[in-house]
Amino acid sequence: MMTAGQRMTALLQDMVQDRQRYITLKNLLEEQRTLLLERNSEQLSRVNLELMEIYQQLTDCAATRQQSLQTLGFSADKAGLQQFIERLPQQHQGKISALWEDLQRNAELCQQLNERNGMVLHMQRQIMENVSQASEPADWIY
Incomplete structure (x- = not known):
């Protein structure tokens, strides 16, 4: 069983690791x-496997962070984490708050990049559907 101090240390270490994971x-x-864009399916498969591994690590770490916050008596959300930071010694609050803000910025950026990639994939799918349907005489456009 972890002490409160050990749980706090683990929570902070997880945040540092998550920051690196988001990078x-x-x-x-x-x-x-x-x-x-290159339609490089071989390398894309490799990258997709790496992405899935990082997504799983981030999901697991978030669950651990929520559990740690609850065990320490805070709500398992952004407000609870903010309260946790506010209860840290004054000399650590700025650094940990900056870490959390950077982690959130990186998460938002990754979400935007993921959505952008989803649009590329969707556009490619639409093009392939149009090409495959173009072979039917009724669908020819003059």
């Missing part, structure tokens, strides 16, 4: 976009 995720999402 890796950002790079992979940018690579995924390039590979989508």
Whole structure:
């Protein structure tokens, strides 16, 4: 069983690791976009596996963070994490608050990149559907 101090330390270490995971995720999402545009299915498969692994790690870490916050007596949400930061010693609050804000910014950026990649994939699918339907005489456009 972890003490409150150990749980706090683990929670902060998880945040540092998640920050790094989001940086890796950002790079992979940018690579995924390039590979989508190049239609490089072999490398795309590799990147997609790496993405799924990072998504799982982020999901697991978020669940652990929520559980840690609840165990420490805080709500398992952004407000609870903010309260946790406010209860840290004054000399650590700024650094941990900046870490949390950076983690959130990286998560939002990754979400935008993922949505952008989804649009590329959707457009490619539409093009392929149009090409496959164009072989039918009734669908020819003059």
